[in-house]
Amino acid sequence: MEKWVVMRKGADFQKIAEKFEVHPIIARLIRNRDIIGDENIDFYLNGTIGDLHDGMLMKDMDRAVDILLEKIHERRKIRVIGDYDIDGINATYILLEGLRMLGADVDIDIPDRMKDGYGLNKNLIDQAYEENVDTIITCDNGIAAYEEIAYGKRLGMTIIVTDHHEVPYEEAGDEKRYVLPPADAVIDPKQEDCIYPFKELCGAAVAYKVVEALFETMGRDVEDVDYLMENVAIATVGDVMDLVGENRIFVKQGLEMLKCTQNLGLKALIECTKVDVQRLSAYHIGFVIGPCLNASGRLDTAKRALELLRAKNKKEADILAGDLKALNDNRKDMTAIAVEEAIRQVEETDLQRDNVLVIYLPDCHESLAGIVAGRVRERFYKPTFILTRAEDGIKGSGRSIETYHMYEELNKCKHLLTKFGGHKLAAGVSLEKHNLEELRRTLNQNANLSEDDLTPKVSIDMQLPFAYVSEELIEQLDLLEPFGKGNSKPLFVEKDLEIISTQVLGKNQNVLKMCVKDGTGRMMDATYFGDIASFLAYYEGRKGQKAAFTYYPTINEYQGRKNVQIVVQSFR
DSSP: OOEEEEOOOOOOHHHHHHHHTOOHHHHHHHHHTTOOSHHHHHHHHHOOGGGSOOGGGSTTHHHHHHHHHHHHHTTOEEEEEOOSSHHHHHHHHHHHHHHHHTTOEEEEEOOOTTTTOSSOOHHHHHHHHHTTOOEEEEESOOTTOHHHHHHHHHTTOEEEEEOOSOOOEEEETTEEEEOOOOOSEEEOTTSTTOOOSOOOOOHHHHHHHHHHHHHHHTTOOGGGGGGGHHHHHHHHHHTTOOOSHHHHHHHHHHHHHHTTOOOHHHHHHHHHTTOOGGGOOHHHIIIIIHHHHHHHHHHSOTHHHHHHHTOOSHHHHHHHHHHHHHHHHHHHHHHHHHHHHHHHHHHHSGGGGOSSEEEEOTTSOGGGHHHHHHHHHHHHOSOEEEEEEETTEEEEEEEOOTTOOHHHHHHHTGGGOSEEEEOSSEEEEEEOGGGHHHHHHHHHHHOOOOTTTTSOEEEEOEEOOGGGOOHHHHHHHGGGOSOBTTBOOOOEEEEEEEEEEEEEESTTSOEEEEEEEOTTSOEEEEEEOSOHHHHHHHHHTTTTSOEEEEEEEEEEEETTEEEEEEEEEEEO
């Protein structure tokens, strides 16, 4: 059973509330997100584009700008090589748009997930060389491509890396020796000696900073590329970056731009997926729009998503958007089958005793491994690797829990891997099939995970009696948007609740409507979207006992009437 933890972080909430003209509960929620000090609170609530840091602070940005300006002036052929996920697609689009606006001779290439794998490789470099490309600029990849970049340099090519992933390192005793690729310029805020203040940008945000720096250096109006912030927002949410600092501004501003976007492809995708554009939020990027863009790189080619972003007329945009939605629907079906098989393996084999799940699904499409790993991790709350058959052995992806640093643990057994990369919570791996069982054994042998580590923890902001749930409070909760990783949606708890009535609704019987009463006799409408059968069975066996809910308050509007209600997240 999950562990509920109520946060108890102290501050003068009344003083904060008065100074920033917010409800005291909002002040408490801000403190719970570790936003401390007047300057940081003001940035959190009121930060704008003008508060973004100067991209020229990034290590090698000046060098990259000088190189690119020279190449543009000399009409040298430039090729942007991105990645096939939502971040890479948008980063590629941003660089392509920005460079073209500055008169560059530029085109793009994106690796094929199945044929090329992740990142820069020798085939892509050879192809560029044969097509007389002078300069390669990577985005959302390149920081780990030491050998490939060294190869490109031997061919006489100019190579600029823009990335946001962790810098590879080698361990020498207790020290880490970081290994940078031998590119002409390496822009990655995660470099140890990069002084850029905010380190958690996605690849698209780094690409945007490059374009912005180029425009400023050339004396062009930077506002001309503000529209690309909507692409940064999509990439930031889609790549599950922490929605703090600059990321918060990018997403907040980008969402507003998306509501009135002039991009025909994005317009068509929003319409095709039936998203209410006026209610567009980070949720819709993460769970509706983003998966459609990602589906192209998973099941077809990411270039189709790029074509959507570059669509020149409505007809073309509508066709491409429909194709991407159909691809994503197919992806959902394939994912469900793979998840079911993975869960079966865990529950019916010795895998259930492992603290790190290494599951081999030979028939799973390799592009779905990460999604399946995420679903299995949620089910069992254990670090999970899903591995599948590939042309040259086994490939797969891992998704972790907060107490397990996946990249560091893989680094301990890299002798078993042909390739790996990632960060604390996610990773990709390649290995020979004969090393599969040894990898499973080694990861579990090295894993120092306690029972507490393997117990999911639900962080609750505060106990909030129904008497405090009002339209005013709910409207002020919008000040905390956008919600996502690093800026979680507020979660409240109330106990000693009596369930007065229940009603199952929806075409698929997937909505539970309830009327609940608190200890003071106050009634409240409640909705639950989880496992309804389990919910009803749980309380059927506890008749006469009081319930406890974690919840988020909302306003339900129906036929012109507004009604305060709560959406139940978990129960006990």
